[in-house]
Amino acid sequence: MKRTDQSPPRSFLRFFRWFCHPELRNYIEGDLVELYRERLMTSGKRKADWQFVFDVVLLFRPSIIRPMQPSHSFNQFTMFRNYFKVGVRNILKYKVFSFINVFGLAVAMSLCMLIVLMLAEQKSYDQFHEKKERIYRILSDREHSKAPSATTPFPLPMALITNYPAVEEVTQLTRGVGGDATYNQRVVQMRGYFADASFFRVFGYALAKGNKNVALSAPNSMVITAAYARQLFGDDDPVGKTVDFTNRGLPNVGDGEGGEATPWGSFTVTGVIADVPYKSHLKFDVLVSSSSMKVLYDSKKLADLRDDWKFNYSSYTYVVLAANKSAEDLEAALTDLTWRKKENLDGLKGFKLSAQKLTGITPGILVSNEPTQRLPMMVYYFLWFLAAVVMISACLNYTNLSTARALSRAKEIGVRKVTGAYRSNLVYQFLSESVLTALLALVLATLLIVFMRPAVTGLWINQYLNFDLQGNVPVYLVFVAFALFVGMLAGIYPALHLSKAQPVKALKNSEGSRSGKMGLRKVLSVSQFVISLFFITTAILIYNQFRHYLEFEYGFSAENVVNIPLQGNDHHKVANAFAMVPGVVDVSASDIVPSTGTENGMSIRIAGTEDEYKKFGVLQTDEHFTGNLGISIVAGENLPAEDTAAGDFILVNEAAVKALGYTNPNEMVGQVLDPGWGGSTLRVIGVIKDFRFTTPANGDGIGPLAIRNNPSSFSFVNVKIAQGDLSGTVQQLEKAWKRVDPVHAFKYEFYDDQLASVYRGFLDVVTILGFIAFLAIVIACLGLLGMTTYAAETRKKEVGIRKVLGAGDLGIALLLSRTFLKILAIAIFIGAPLSYAVNNLWLQKLPNRVDFGFGTVFVSVLILLALGLLTIGSQTLRASRSNPVKVLKSDG
Structure with missing residues (x-):
């Protein structure tokens, strides 16, 4: 019955009828309804409804509730x-x-x-921090950036703690600490950050030794982890001991080798972080006091960014929200701060700051410049x-x-x-x-x-x-x-x-x-095989793309080239030592290894013009690099040997010639270029043939490139080995290395292996998708196996009669298989074009993609058919070969 406007709330009336004793129900319900109608007339419907609900709740008491049935x-x-x-x-x-x-x-x-x-x-x-619910990381963003950055401008913490009461505490971690710590001729490689004295007031790391209130206060002090304390000092107490630190700019993320070794002086160990398996998005071996940076600024060993709001790539900022403030208050403070800075400073168009909760970092949104690798949400x-x-x-x-x-x-x-x-x-x-x-x-x-x-x-x-x-x-x-x-x-x-x-x-x-028609069961089976076909096609396609990248033509010769990290050594000494090894064809030096994922860039335009700056890739190499990798010079000449003026000359590639508006490489030779960083001008001395200096997955075309001879940036030597006894030559290289550097272990990688390792992540994706495809097809075939087994069991009497009447095994097998063959056919009819269309969507967004046609889908169809027919045939053939006498006798 439809409830009228004069009726009390129906759900609560039902609730009352359910719990009330049957002998009391009619009397109490009458009084409740009568009282409700009186209130309806005097107080209005809304108030009457609420009072009725209140009355029902008050009546829910032992003296009125129906008796419980123990046997229930x-x-x-x-x-x-x-x-x-x-x-x-x-x-x-x-x-x-x-x-x-x-x-x-x-x-x-x-x-x-x-x-x-x-x-x-x-x-x-990051669940171990006491203030985890109030800690936020500040993100920065610029116009046209693909994702927010985890790093922020260096002056940000002071501006926040000084001007905004929403911030109770702030701490900053600055990248760039990575090198060798030496104590009593014992050398340990460490990576970490500059950290201020408030670090331990924000985060929950405990010190096994030292006072966390002052551990990062004094200049030239450092806190190290317990594992590295054991490596440097053994069983001795590290606190108060002094180590010499030589920085090489080792990155915090990945296996980069940094650059030229720079002595930073002596540092006193003031604390040891407890040996607890902290799960944090921050990974470090050492924390150097931020007050040490002033000494490094004065000695020109570190770039001074104290007042630079435009550079936002080196520091991480974390704030503790005041107890009486909300995340909205923090966002309002960040919005106000960015507005004020954009009003007073040029070059901050589109710049903005935002807050990210500490416990939402891992996993979280996709962010650039993360301190560690992780999977985004x-x-x-x-x-x-x-x-x-x-x-x-x-x-x-x-x-x-x-x-x-x-x-x-x-x-x-x-x-x-x-x-x-x-x-x-x-x-x-x-x-x-x-x-x-x-x-x-x-x-x-x-x-x-x-x-x-x-x-x-x-x-x-x-x-x-x-x-x-x-x-x-x-x-x-x-x-x-x-x-x-x-x-x-x-x-x-x-x-x-x-x-x-x-x-x-x-x-x-x-x-x-x-039913003769399978109806819903047919739809379900078809759906399973459509899913299986899609997964098989996707796995094959990604594997083909992986193979395509492995066989990619880079435009240079990586065969028999060994890349060896300098680990802070002078490249001349290392190159001269390696050049004396029998079997070494040539030796060159570079700051990075091209096409392995690490890239550097700069902005360039023709000097004296108002043209827009063009984005160039940059390689720092010596004069032997192009010849060592077989990169030909199409105009002009090679870089000069190292001298005082060598850094003023550059090589550019053919793509750079086109990007700067020239058609003939010879026209480019002699042109003077203006670098966007405001340094001295660069003169083009030659033009090289285009080669792939970025990974093929990074873009379709080859971008503009500038090559410069800058020895202070060299991190690798590239050794070309003659064909023959490669392992024997590598052993001789290791002996030569130990004569130059007996402290650091000899590390090397063949260039071919490095190019292949770039796509190991691709291989992981192939493995995961292949495994999921395997699971999907196993589940689908299990379902088909069950259906065919059941069909054979329910039709065994029919099979027996047909065999008695002369039907052959093959004919009976086809009869039992007909419905399931239709399922496979329908699944292929739907799944093949669907698999092609969906996979083609993501493939079109992938640079340097492999050819994808119906041939790949056809291979997937054959795999699906083979597995499906094997599943169907295993049961239908068994049923068709059964003894009709036994079947009919048991059925009777």
Whole structure:
């Protein structure tokens, strides 16, 4: 009945009728309704409704509540115990179907659980800080930048703490600390930051030795980790001891080798960070007091950025929000600050600052200049999407096989309904079976995780992400809840579908009731194979792209070239020592290794013009570099040998000639260029042939490039080795290295291997997608196996009669396979164009992409067909070869 405006709130009236004692209900309800109508007339409907609700709540007391029935809970327990027993019996009775369901769900659940472990581990970062809920990292952004930057201008902390009460505390970490610490002829390589005295007031790192209130106050003081304290001092107390530090500009992220070694002087160890496995987005071996920077400024060993608001690439800023302030107050302060700076300073167009919560950094949004490598949240969204697709496919298997078994369970359903079972009882029965199946799958999935974990932690990319994938109690509780959810999700449709059967029709159990068309089951099976075909196509395509990058033509000769980090040594000494080694063809030097992921740039225009600056790539090399890598000079001459004027000459590539508006390389020779940094002008001495100096995944074309002879920036020597005994020559190079530098270990990489290693991440993606494709096709084939097994079982009498009448094995196999072959055909018809279209979308955005046509899709189709036909044929051929006498005798 439709509720009128004169009626009290219906939900609370029902609640009252449910809990009130039957003997009191009519009397109390009459008084409640009468009182409600009086209030309706005097106070209005809104107030009357609220007072009615209040009255109902007050009436909910022991003297009015209906008496509890002690036997009810016992009956409930007995009922659920019965559900459990029947569920176990059905699982054991239909062993093949149960195995397919349990194994399929376990495989899919293990993938989901693996992602949960990854996400849980990432969420555990930065949880040890006492003020974690009030700590924010400040991000900066500039116009046209692809992502915000984790670094900020150097003067920012002072401006925040001085002018904005929303900030209780602020600390700053400045990059650039990375080199060799020496104590009693013991040398240890350390990387870290300049940190101010407020570092330990913001973050929760504990000191095993030293006073954290003053540890970073005095100039030329440093705090080191316990692991590095043991390396330098052994069992001695490090506090108060002095080390000599030579900085090489080693980066905090990655394996970069820095540049020229610069002695920074002596530093006193004032603290040792406790040897606790801190999980933090910050990784460091040493913290040098920020007050030490003034000495380095004065000695010109460090760039002075104290008043530079335009340079925002070297410092990280963290603030503690005042206890009575909100994140909105901090954002308002940052907005006000940027507005004031843009008003007073040129060159800050589009510049803005924003706040990022400390606990939201890992994982979080995609940010540039991160202090450590990590997976952004969007990667987890993508992984969740893939896992959800596989999980849904496994649930479809359960739904498919359960509805297919409706005929075999028809008598059970009919008997239960005739003996008084309600539909809700049957729904609970079937849901209990699906939940039980999911819990069994959870046990198997946990075992699968044990084998999958080493494969994930062994991926190349994990050396940067540091996953250990160890679970804890909350994670295991999530697993159990997830299994219950999967059981409900997989079983809800079969439960509703099977429980709606009418008793009379169910008890007839006629063969004619079996539909000739598969309907929903066909749609579910087709969906699974469409998904499988898509994953197979994607995995093959990414593998082809990986191979394409490995075989890419860079335009220079990397064969038999060994790149050796200088580790702060003078490149002349190292080059001269290597040149004396038999088997060495040539030796050159450079600041970076081209095409391996590290890139430097600058802005250039023709001097004396008002043209816009063009963005150039920059290589710092000696005069031997182009010849060593087989890069030809098309106009002019090579860089001059090192002297006082060598740095004023540059080589440019053919792309630079076009970028600056020239058509003939000879016209470029002699031109004077204006570098955007405001330094001295550069004269073009020659033009080289274009070669790939960035990774092929970075862009389609070859950009403008300038090469300059600047020895102070050299970090590598490039040694060309003659064909022959490569390992023997490398051993001789190591001996020569030890004569020049007996302290640092000899490190080297063949250039070919370095170019290939750039795409190890690609190989990881191929591995992950290939594994997911394998899971998807296994689950789909398991479902098909179950369907064909069931079809063969239900039609065994028909097969026996046909064989008695003379039908051949092949004909019967084709008859049983017809429906499933149609499923494969429809899946290919839908999945092939879909796989091509979707994969082509992302491929078009990839630089230097591989050719992608229907040939790749055709290979995927063949793989799908082979697996599908193998699955179908294994059961239909077995059924067709059965003995008709035994079949008909057992059926009778």
